[in-house]
Amino acid sequence: xxxxxxxxxxxxxxxxxxxxxxxxxxxTHRWRVTPWLFLLPALVVIVVLVLLPxxxxxxxxxxxxxxxxxxxxxxxxxxxxxxxxxxxxTALLNSTLYTVCVVPLMVALPLVLASLLAGxxxxxGLFRTTMYLPVIMSPVVVGLIWTNMLDKRGLVNELLATxxxxxxxxxxxxxRWLLLFSAMFVTVWxxxxxxxxxxxxxxxxxxxxxxxxxxxxxxxxxRTFLNVTVPGVRSTMGLIGVLSSVAAFRxxxxxxxxxxxxxxxxxxxxxMTMLIQREGTGLQARTGYAxxxxxxxxxxxxxLLIAQLVLQRKQRTS
Amino acid sequence: MTTAxxxxxxxxxxxxxxxxxxxxxxxxxxxxxxGGSLSGTIKFxxxxxxxxxxTPYFNELIAAFEKENPGTKITWVDQPAEGYQDKLxxxxxxxxxxxxxxxxxxxxxxxxxxxxxxxxxxxxxxxKGLYLDKAWQAMTFSGLGGGTYGYPWYLNTGPSFFxxxxxxxxxxDPDKLPATYDELFDQAETMAKNCSDAYMIxxxxxxxxxxxxxxxxxxxxxxxxxxxxxxxxxxxxxxKKLYASKGLTEEALNNLQTKEVEEFKAGRLAYLSGSxxxxxxxxxxxxxxxxxxxxxxxxxxxxxxxxxESLVVNATSENQPLAMAFAKYVxxxxxxxxxxxxxxxxxxxxxxxxxxxxxxxxxxxxxKVRLESAAQVKKxxxxxxxxxxxxxxxxxxxxxxxxxxLGKKTVQQALDESVKYSNERLAQHG
Numbered sequence: 001x002x003x004x005x006x007x008x009x010x011x012x013x014x015x016x017x018x019x020x021x022x023x024x025x026x027x028t029h030r031w032r033v034t035p036w037l038f039l040l041p042a043l044v045v046i047v048v049l050v051l052l053p054x055x056x057x058x059x060x061x062x063x064x065x066x067x068x069x070x071x072x073x074x075x076x077x078x079x080x081x082x083x084x085x086x087x088x089x090t091a092l093l094n095s096t097l098y099t100v101c102v103v104p105l106m107v108a109l110p111l112v113l114a115s116l117l118a119g120x121x122x123x124x125g126l127f128r129t130t131m132y133l134p135v136i137m138s139p140v141v142v143g144l145i146w147t148n149m150l151d152k153r154g155l156v157n158e159l160l161a162t163x164x165x166x167x168x169x170x171x172x173x174x175x176r177w178l179l180l181f182s183a184m185f186v187t188v189w190x191x192x193x194x195x196x197x198x199x200x201x202x203x204x205x206x207x208x209x210x211x212x213x214x215x216x217x218x219x220x221x222x223r224t225f226l227n228v229t230v231p232g233v234r235s236t237m238g239l240i241g242v243l244s245s246v247a248a249f250r251x252x253x254x255x256x257x258x259x260x261x262x263x264x265x266x267x268x269x270x271x272m273t274m275l276i277q278r279e280g281t282g283l284q285a286r287t288g289y290a291x292x293x294x295x296x297x298x299x300x301x302x303x304l305l306i307a308q309l310v311l312q313r314k315q316r317t318s
Numbered sequence: 319m320t321t322a323x324x325x326x327x328x329x330x331x332x333x334x335x336x337x338x339x340x341x342x343x344x345x346x347x348x349x350x351x352x353g354g355s356l357s358g359t360i361k362f363x364x365x366x367x368x369x370x371x372x373t374p375y376f377n378e379l380i381a382a383f384e385k386e387n388p389g390t391k392i393t394w395v396d397q398p399a400e401g402y403q404d405k406l407x408x409x410x411x412x413x414x415x416x417x418x419x420x421x422x423x424x425x426x427x428x429x430x431x432x433x434x435x436x437x438x439x440x441x442x443x444x445x446k447g448l449y450l451d452k453a454w455q456a457m458t459f460s461g462l463g464g465g466t467y468g469y470p471w472y473l474n475t476g477p478s479f480f481x482x483x484x485x486x487x488x489x490x491d492p493d494k495l496p497a498t499y500d501e502l503f504d505q506a507e508t509m510a511k512n513c514s515d516a517y518m519i520x521x522x523x524x525x526x527x528x529x530x531x532x533x534x535x536x537x538x539x540x541x542x543x544x545x546x547x548x549x550x551x552x553x554x555x556x557x558k559k560l561y562a563s564k565g566l567t568e569e570a571l572n573n574l575q576t577k578e579v580e581e582f583k584a585g586r587l588a589y590l591s592g593s594x595x596x597x598x599x600x601x602x603x604x605x606x607x608x609x610x611x612x613x614x615x616x617x618x619x620x621x622x623x624x625x626x627e628s629l630v631v632n633a634t635s636e637n638q639p640l641a642m643a644f645a646k647y648v649x650x651x652x653x654x655x656x657x658x659x660x661x662x663x664x665x666x667x668x669x670x671x672x673x674x675x676x677x678x679x680x681x682x683x684x685x686k687v688r689l690e691s692a693a694q695v696k697k698x699x700x701x702x703x704x705x706x707x708x709x710x711x712x713x714x715x716x717x718x719x720x721x722x723x724l725g726k727k728t729v730q731q732a733l734d735e736s737v738k739y740s741n742e743r744l745a746q747h748g
Contacts, residue, residue, distance in 0.1 A: 068432035174568040267717035283428040284708035
């Protein structure tokens with residue numbers, strides 16, 4: 001028998017064996033079940049803690065359910081009521097504005113900070129740790145610190161008065177827009193360190209030779225940043241854009257603490273999550289109405305995420 | 319008589335006897351009707367009362383009850399002050415409400431609406447005579463068919479505290495303290511004219527203040543709120559006028575009670591509506607303010623407000639006779655008096671307010687406050703409608719008034735909006 005004939009037989013034998021193994025039901029069954037067993041713990045968590053509550057919220061949104069009454073199907077009634085509710089308009093505007101203002105800052109500022117603090121010196125490590133400190137602080141503690149700082153008689157107003165920069169104390173915590181911008185400032189201050197760490201990891205992946213090439217071409221720091229650093233971390237910028245959009249639209253803690261849980265003077269600073277909390281908690285919770293607001297919020301956030309993903313994909317292809 | 323006739327009579331007699339026996343056994347669930355001997359275990363829940371001050375009292379109370387009723391066991395649990403409503407919500411939703419629970423009429427109203435609480439007037443008709451009528455009425459909900467859903471426990475009201483030094487500084491007579499809302503507003507306007515750094519009022523009115531001003535809060539059936547009537551508008555217009563004349567700060571539009579107390583202690587606020595605890599608190603934490611303290615009756619144009627706490631019985635309790643007996647025991651005259659002395663509150667049991675503890679002056683300022691508050695209890699009313707339940711109603715009222723004061727809408731529009739919101743919530747829970 002020639003080598004070639006032997007090889008053909010061996011191949012045929014191999015194919016037959018493979019075919020027989022494919023036909024062997026128990027083995028196939030085992031191979032199909034095993035991955036699911038690995039997935040099972042995660043699936044249980046997702047189904048019990050995410051999927052079922054979501055489906056329940058979906059159901060509640062179309063009922064007049066309260067905490068102690070399962071309620072009846074009311075169709076679009078909750079949504080009609082929501083769009084006639086002046087608080088919903090205020091909350092939607094505030095949450096949208098929060099997202100529009102906070103997200104660009106959250107994407108850009110930590111990148112600048114990470115670029116400045118990317119060195120390996122001991123002092124750089126200290127700076128990085130300092131910048132990360134607000135991240136590990138409780139939002140309530142941060143809120144209380146800033147409430148005392150921004151109060152009519154707080155440190156900031158005292159400082160401005162000492163410098164004779166203002167004649168009257170600045171109403172950081174009582175003026176609707178000033179309070180909203182103060183809360184945005186607190187959010188950015190708290191988030192800088194977290195996103196900076198993500199950028200630091202991304203910066204480490206940029207090929208150092210690109211910086212050398214830029215230097216040889218005579219590019220200054222700004223040009224190097226725009227032409228080397230930014231393209232190098234573009235996908236991370238997209239990720240941070242997505243993460244910070246979701247967080248900003250769901251803002252709760254900062255405004256809650258700065259307004260002492262009231263939503264500001266006349267409810268002018270209430271946000272979507274605060275409205276859901278007000279309607280959906282307590283003995284008199286209107287779980288149906290709160291569910292409808294949650295659903296609208298979900299649709300908005302879902303739309304926002306899809307839009308960002310589409311945009312990123314387009315950028316990648318171009 | 320035929321056999322059939324005898325059988326018929328025997329059947330009728332048997333049915334009649336059976337009916338009598340059945341009505342005797344099942345119709346009445348008073349502890350006495352249950353046979354007089356109580357047994358078993360129940361869970362008793364209080365709100366922020368397990369601490370150095372009150373734990374010995376409750377331990378002794380429970381031990382005494384268990385000794386009087388051998389074979390019974392009371393398991394006492396206490397919930398922290400923060401998030402009590404959330405705890406009640408979670409328990410009620412899970413069907414795990416303890417047998418006897420300490421709560422106010424607002425929470426009781428919502429739970430009674432859901433059929434979770436026992437109508438004690440129906441289950442224990444004799445109980446009514448054991449309590450002050452106004453206290454019993456405060457737990458009787460006309461909006462729910464007139465049932466009484468809790469044994470009244472303690473009452474609380476307090477005087478008004480004034481900073482006399484600020485009165486003098488801002489051109490007011492410290493010997494002429496305001497007693498009605500009109501006097502309060504007039505003096506607040508005078509103060510605003512003379513002082514730019516001191517104020518008379520630091521908070522928006524709450525629903526009970528509307529009642530104190532004489533505003534009708536609900537219709538007779540207890541189904542609709544009515545505080546947007548002309549009297550209510552007149553009341554809020556006084557706040558609007560005061561805000562326009564800089565007698566109210568922008569912070570005041572959003573302040574909660576804690577901030578009001580802080581402002582008073584800091585010497586920037588001239589008037590504070592307090593309770594019997596307040597005097598001691600001011601003495602310990604704001605000694606300078608305490609030195610120039612003026613004390614007067616609670617500001618009211620109609621009748622002063624008081625608050626009530628009750629013990630409710632879970633309608634689904636497996637040991638209802640024991641739960642009722644224990645709730646009644648805690649709220650009986652002797653135990654209420656002992657608790658009132660310990661907690662600086664007032665008993666809701668009939669006759670307890672005649673005790674010399676509430677009538678005899680010994681010259682001590684604390685006794686004076688207690689005596690004046692006790693006298694006030696006699697004319698006070700629990701103004702807060704139990705159906706005005708949950709913080710959402712109160713927050714909406716405060717926000718709407720703030721918007722009216724800021725000029726974003728008229729007072730009438732603001733109150734209409736608030737009433738509409740509260741009525742909508744009430745109807746949805748009904």
